[in-house]
Amino acid sequence: MTGCEIGKNDIKNKEIIEAIKKKSNELTDTYKNIKKLASENGLYNSVLEDYNRYYDNIIDERQKQYDAFKVISEHLDKLIMNTDGLNDKAYLMKEDQYNILQKLGDIREEMETILDK
DSSP, X not given: OOHHHXXXXXXXXXXXXXXXXXXXXXXXXXXXXXXXXXXXXGGGHHXXXXXXXXXXXXXXHHHHHHHHHHHHHHXXXXXHHTSXXXXXXXXXXXXXXXXXXXXXXXXXXXXXXXXXX
16 A cells, blocks of 8 residues: 555545544534433333434443453553563564553543533
């Protein structure tokens, strides 16, 4: 794969991520509107229950991801402690762990946003 192809893939991935975020925000706004409507009109309760199940599933999946990344991070901690701090492998493991910790923060932030719905 050439550098140009990698760059195009990166741009496409960013566009996909932005589209997903936009759709997620739209779903959250719709959920809030339906929640308000359901309080005013009981006919919306079944739609509200569908949204609640959707968000519960997202929270469950994010919790599983969070737990998996946490286990990986802890395992990397142990490997780093048992590796000479000056070699390349230890440096790469620390870099990987940093990336995992960032992902953990992203997942936690997303879960908090969903729970604040």
